[in-house]
Amino acid sequence: MSAILAIDGLRKAYAGGTEALKGVSLELDKGEIFALLGPNGAGKTTLISIVCGIVTKTGGTVTVEGHDIETDYRAARSMIGLVPQELTTEAFETVWDTVRFSRGLFGKPSDDAYLETLLKRLTLWDKRKAKIMELSGGMKRRVLIAKALAHEPELLFLDEPTAGVDVELRRDMWDLVRDLQRDGTTIVLTTHYIEEAEEMADRVGVISNGELVAMGRKDELMSQLGQRTFKLFLEQPLEAVPAGLEGWALRLDDDGNTLCYDFDSYAAETGIPQLMRKLDELGIAWRDLTTRQSSLEDIFVSLVKGGRA
Numbered sequence: 001m002s003a004i005l006a007i008d009g010l011r012k013a014y015a016g017g018t019e020a021l022k023g024v025s026l027e028l029d030k031g032e033i034f035a036l037l038g039p040n041g042a043g044k045t046t047l048i049s050i051v052c053g054i055v056t057k058t059g060g061t062v063t064v065e066g067h068d069i070e071t072d073y074r075a076a077r078s079m080i081g082l083v084p085q086e087l088t089t090e091a092f093e094t095v096w097d098t099v100r101f102s103r104g105l106f107g108k109p110s111d112d113a114y115l116e117t118l119l120k121r122l123t124l125w126d127k128r129k130a131k132i133m134e135l136s137g138g139m140k141r142r143v144l145i146a147k148a149l150a151h152e153p154e155l156l157f158l159d160e161p162t163a164g165v166d167v168e169l170r171r172d173m174w175d176l177v178r179d180l181q182r183d184g185t186t187i188v189l190t191t192h193y194i195e196e197a198e199e200m201a202d203r204v205g206v207i208s209n210g211e212l213v214a215m216g217r218k219d220e221l222m223s224q225l226g227q228r229t230f231k232l233f234l235e236q237p238l239e240a241v242p243a244g245l246e247g248w249a250l251r252l253d254d255d256g257n258t259l260c261y262d263f264d265s266y267a268a269e270t271g272i273p274q275l276m277r278k279l280d281e282l283g284i285a286w287r288d289l290t291t292r293q294s295s296l297e298d299i300f301v302s303l304v305k306g307g308r309a
């Protein structure tokens with residue numbers, strides 16, 4: 001599959017000296033949904049803004065379907081749609097004029113039938129004659145999406161699309177994203193909501209402090225970095241892990257009342273049956289047990305805390 005977006009060694013140092021991106025490289029395949037995860041200030045918006053031509057990079061290269069975003073700006077930009085984090089719409093314009101104008105900006109011939117379908121899809125058709133300032137916050141967000149899609153981009157960026165959005169719009173947005181993917185659009189979303197990435201994305205990139213610290217298919221990341229924790233709630237607390245249990249990576253928790261065993265959840269042998277037999281031999285009694293698989297969230301937290309994976 002060919003890359004629709006190729007980013008190589010991307011750097012950004014802002015005027016004040018902040019290094020927002022420290023050499024990020026990634027490639028996106030056509031038609032995938034890619035989630036860029038990262039804590040506040042990680043560099044997500046900077047990355048998107050560079051690709052969309054809003055912020056100038058200080059190093060590296062970016063191409064969109066082979067078009068360099070600086071030397072071949074027009075061609076690159078016409079392939080991209082951006083739904084920004086902040087509401088930036090013309091208050092006095094009508095919905096219809098805003099969306100129509102947006103399409104024209106990219107030199108696309110007018111296609112009112114397409115725009116009608118788009119507005120209907122976003123339940124904005126009834127509001128097409130309303131001025132933007134008369135709309136609710138949720139409706140304004142729908143207009144932003146319509147604007148971003150007005151010129152039929154092949155690569156759509158959604159920057160924190162569901163922050164502060166109601167449940168209905170959120171659901172509509174994900175339905176729309178899935179439909180767009182079906183039509184071959186590539187989608188990049190940034191989010192703080194890990195469940196969202198877990199549900200929507202084919203691949204996930206984790207950015208922390210200007211560096212891409214992990215990247216891969218969601219299930220691959222979970223299998224590479226995932227752990228399972230097995231917990232035994234003991235009848236009697238222990239002061240230390242008893243001799244004879246050195247073969248397992250055990251630790252005590254909850255004032256010695258819980259014995260925890262962290263193991264690679266994808267290992268062929270967990271060693272748990274042997275551990276249970278050994279505990280029996282040592283006369284260590286327990287009253288209950290649980291196991292827990294680490295989620296993308298645990299992985300994310302440990303990556304962001306610990307740096308490069």
Ligand SMILES: Nc1ncnc2c1ncn2[C@@H]1O[C@H](COP(=O)(O)OP(=O)(O)OP(=O)(O)O)[C@@H](O)[C@H]1O
Nearest residue numbers: 014016018020038039040041042043044045046047
């Ligand atoms: N215009 C600017 N001038 C100077 N520094 C900036 C500017 N914009 C962003 N930064 C800094 O660059 C770093 C990355 O910011 P960026 O907005 O890209 O992060 P983010 O991952 O999008 O965060 P958030 O999730 O909070 O939007 C931060 O340290 C931020 O303070």
